[in-house]
Amino acid sequence: MYTWMSLTSPADLAQLAKHISVEYAPEDVAKRLTNGISGAVKGVLIERNYIDKDYRSTYYNFYAKKGQRYRADCVRLHFFDQTVTFDEKSLKLNCPDNRLTDHYFGYMVLRPTGIATIGRSIVSPDVRSGASRFIISADHKVHLLGYKLTVKGFPSMDQHIDISVCAHAACWSILRHYSERYSIYREFLTHDITMMAQQFNPGGLVPSKGLEVSHAERVFQEAGTFPVHVARANAGTPDLSFYRQLSAYVESGFPLFAAMHMRGHAIAVVGYEWRTPLNTGVPGLRYAWDEVKSLAVVDDNHLPYLAIPAKGGPPYSAEHIDAFIVALPERCFTPQTRLIDWHQRFLNWVQ
Numbered sequence: 001m002y003t004w005m006s007l008t009s010p011a012d013l014a015q016l017a018k019h020i021s022v023e024y025a026p027e028d029v030a031k032r033l034t035n036g037i038s039g040a041v042k043g044v045l046i047e048r049n050y051i052d053k054d055y056r057s058t059y060y061n062f063y064a065k066k067g068q069r070y071r072a073d074c075v076r077l078h079f080f081d082q083t084v085t086f087d088e089k090s091l092k093l094n095c096p097d098n099r100l101t102d103h104y105f106g107y108m109v110l111r112p113t114g115i116a117t118i119g120r121s122i123v124s125p126d127v128r129s130g131a132s133r134f135i136i137s138a139d140h141k142v143h144l145l146g147y148k149l150t151v152k153g154f155p156s157m158d159q160h161i162d163i164s165v166c167a168h169a170a171c172w173s174i175l176r177h178y179s180e181r182y183s184i185y186r187e188f189l190t191h192d193i194t195m196m197a198q199q200f201n202p203g204g205l206v207p208s209k210g211l212e213v214s215h216a217e218r219v220f221q222e223a224g225t226f227p228v229h230v231a232r233a234n235a236g237t238p239d240l241s242f243y244r245q246l247s248a249y250v251e252s253g254f255p256l257f258a259a260m261h262m263r264g265h266a267i268a269v270v271g272y273e274w275r276t277p278l279n280t281g282v283p284g285l286r287y288a289w290d291e292v293k294s295l296a297v298v299d300d301n302h303l304p305y306l307a308i309p310a311k312g313g314p315p316y317s318a319e320h321i322d323a324f325i326v327a328l329p330e331r332c333f334t335p336q337t338r339l340i341d342w343h344q345r346f347l348n349w350v351q
Contacts, residue, residue, distance in 0.1 A: 002145070003046040004086035010034045010041065016077075019046050023112040024075050032118070033108075036303035038127045041105060042082035045093070047144070050076040052109045054120045054157070054172075057189035062163045063113070071112035074119060078144060079105035079127065091145055106151040107142060111160075116300075118158040120176075122151050123304060125271075125296075131305035132273035132296035136255050138181035154255070154270045155180075156304035160190070167211035167257075167266040168193050169300040171219045174255045174268055174327060178225070182329070188223060196222040213259050213323055216266070220257075225327035232322045240289070243310075243318065247272065247289040249326045257325040258297070263316065269324070271296030273307065292318075 003019050005012070013030040020026040052074040063070040081103045083095045095103050105127045109119035122142075125135045135154060142149040155176040159169045172193045179187040188196070197215040213229065220227040232242045246269070249256055256269040275293040294307045295318050302315075309317045 001048050002086075002088065002091060003048075004088065005044040005046065007042050007044065009039060010037055013044070016044075016046075020075055020110065021112075023071060023114050023117075024110040025114065025117040026110075029108075029110060029118060032303055036129055037079075037123075038129050040081055040127050041079045043080040043084050043086070045078040045080065045086060045144075047076040047078065048073075050074045050109065052076070052111070052119060054190045055109070055111045057191035058160060058163050058194075061191045074112065075110040077108045077110065078142075079107070079123065081105070093145065093147060100147055101149045101151075104142070104149045104151055106140075106153055109157075113160065116158040116161050121156050121304070122153045123156070124151055124153050125305050128303060128305040130307050132271045132294055132307045134251075134273065135271035135296055135305060136177070136250070136253055138177055140180055154268075154298060154304060156298045157190075157300065159300045164190055164194055165211060166300050167216050167259075168197070170257050170266045170268040170298070171197075171216055173270075173298050174257060175220075175223050177255060178223075178327070184329075185224060193219055211266075213325065216257050216259075217325055220325060220327040223327070225329065226332070227325045227327050229325050230323065240287075244287050244289045246318075246321070246324055247287075247292055249324075250295070251288055254326050254328070257327070258321045259323040260316065260320045261322055263320055265299075267300075268298040269295050269321075270298055271305065294318075 005015055007013065011034055013033045016026040016030045050073060055074050059070065059072055084100065084103050085094050087094065093100055106123040108121040108123065111117045111119040122140045125131045137152045137154050139150050139152055142151060155173045157169055157172065159165050172188065172190055175188050178185040196219045197211055217227045217229055230242065230245055233239045246256065250269055250272055257266065258269050259266050272295050273293045274291050292310050294309050296305045297308055298304045299306050311317055311319055
């Protein structure tokens, strides 16, 4: 049921293929982790026969009905620092200060789907190489071997490709964050998100054809939030008002569903990082967006907290975002456009 892997470096994650069967794509997962996590991770606990509610929601409603046979259980990987050890006989995790949760970096669920196997995951930004400094996060409780652990992070998963696409994954990430951060919001599973995007059950659902922004807006409405859809004025031309609104919402703690129509892709914007302060003072007040170096995004093609530059750079930049949706709570009365307008009036007054 449980296997401990000690790591001297992230490259040692290649050992996953020795402990996990091929339907979980351990080699692909190991490659993603090796290129994306820091050397702070020194131990991985492999938990087999894990019952994942998100995967089960798609298994009962989709995979169990296909011609190919799929397993019903998942594998869960838990990440720890160098102070933690594991006794396989007693199934106990040990650390010198007996504060196991302080040495825990989160978990990653692997689905037995052969491709796109990374499922529900909560990983600390502290071990993500190159992560931006400011990340929207919440405390997530984890039960493991009788221990009650807590990890602070933002939810992520790969799209299933067949039952869900990037837009579903982005909606799921944001709503899962809301369910952990705010008690008023319930938890929605992957299949729930798939069905919420439709006005009716179309039967034989094949959502891999893609979703429009309006479908994502419907998902947030069905979840009990109040989505605000903001689009860039002119595609391909600078729209400072658009990006000022984007940064204002993120800095206020609201994750954003962001669309890139030219790339046919959707992501969740979950953080940012400032530019290096200038040695010489700049007169007058400035917009927050003018000081943003990069945005942190949850992209189902990458590990969470991918840093994308404000301008230019691979794999894409904030300039590729041409629309976003912010799912506002019930008691949010003042849109960011009004606040930005007040800010501009203040700038004109002081000048």
